[in-house]
Amino acid sequence: xxxxxxxxxxxxxxxxxxxxxxxxxxxxxxxxxxxxxxxxxxxxxxxxxxxxxxxxxxxxxxxxxxxxxxxxxxxxxxxxxxxxxxxxxxxxxxxxxxxxxxxxxxxxxxxxxxxxxxxxxxxxxxxxxxxxxxxxxxxxxxxxxxxxxxxxxxxxxxxxx
Numbered sequence: 001x002x003x004x005x006x007x008x009x010x011x012x013x014x015x016x017x018x019x020x021x022x023x024x025x026x027x028x029x030x031x032x033x034x035x036x037x038x039x040x041x042x043x044x045x046x047x048x049x050x051x052x053x054x055x056x057x058x059x060x061x062x063x064x065x066x067x068x069x070x071x072x073x074x075x076x077x078x079x080x081x082x083x084x085x086x087x088x089x090x091x092x093x094x095x096x097x098x099x100x101x102x103x104x105x106x107x108x109x110x111x112x113x114x115x116x117x118x119x120x121x122x123x124x125x126x127x128x129x130x131x132x133x134x135x136x137x138x139x140x141x142x143x144x145x146x147x148x149x150x151x152x153x154x155x156x157x158x159x160x161x
Contacts, residue, residue, distance in 0.1 A: 004071050009035050009042055012070045016062050019055040020140055023097045026059060030089025033080060040073030047085040049161070050141045086111075087160045098158060099124045104146070106160035121157040123148035 013032050014025050026032045026046065034045035044063055048056050056079075064075040087106040090098075095105040104124045120129040121144075128150040135145040143156040 004037075004042075006035055006037065008070060009037075009044075009067060009072070012066050013044070013063065016059070016066050019058045019062070020142075021098065021101065021103065023101045024090075024094040026063070028091045028094035028097070030085065030091070031059065032063075042067050042072040042075050044075065044077045045080050046077060047080050047083075049085050051081070052141060054140070085161070087158060090158075102155055103143070104155055104157035106158045109160055121146045121155075123151060123153065124155055125153045126151040 010027070013035070014027050016026050016032075018024050018026055018029055018031070021029075029049070031046050031049065032044060033047050036043040036045075044067070046059065046063070048059075053059075060077040063077050067075045088108050088110060090105065098105045102124050104121050121131045121133070122129050123131055123146075126148060128148050130149040131146045132149060133144060134147050134154070138145045138156050142159050142161075144159055145154065146157055147154050
């Protein structure tokens with residue numbers, strides 16, 4: 001490995017996009033949890049959003065590919081399930097990008113289940129809370145389908161976990 005630093009690796013990881021939501025990086029989503037260097041090897045710790053996340057293998061491959069292009073000799077991507085991933089780990093910038101993409105960001109909840117169950121999904125198009133859940137099961141495990149009663153636009157919300 002040439003003189004690749006922790007900062008270089010973190011910057012490179014900011015470029016690795018979520019395969020299911022290409023406007024946000026794995027770092028912004030809070031999926032990448034840590035970076036370590038051992039000789040020429042980069043050791044990346046990541047926490048998947050869901051155990052059965054279908055994009056997990058692609059995320060790992062994209063991390064490896066980007067860091068090998070950066071100049072590290074080898075990349076080891078490890079999964080950590082403890083603590084489990086939380087939507088509270090999504091950065092403010094990623095929340096803005098999700099909304100601009102037309103995907104309602106999840107509410108912050110700090111583990112309070114009442115917030116998870118009570119807060120209305122805010123329409124990413126008109127900011128209305130006059131929305132209705134149409135299907136708790138969206139196109140991926142992490143999303144639900146809503147309709148806004150004010151602008152009549154269907155949208156998905158990232159499920160709070």
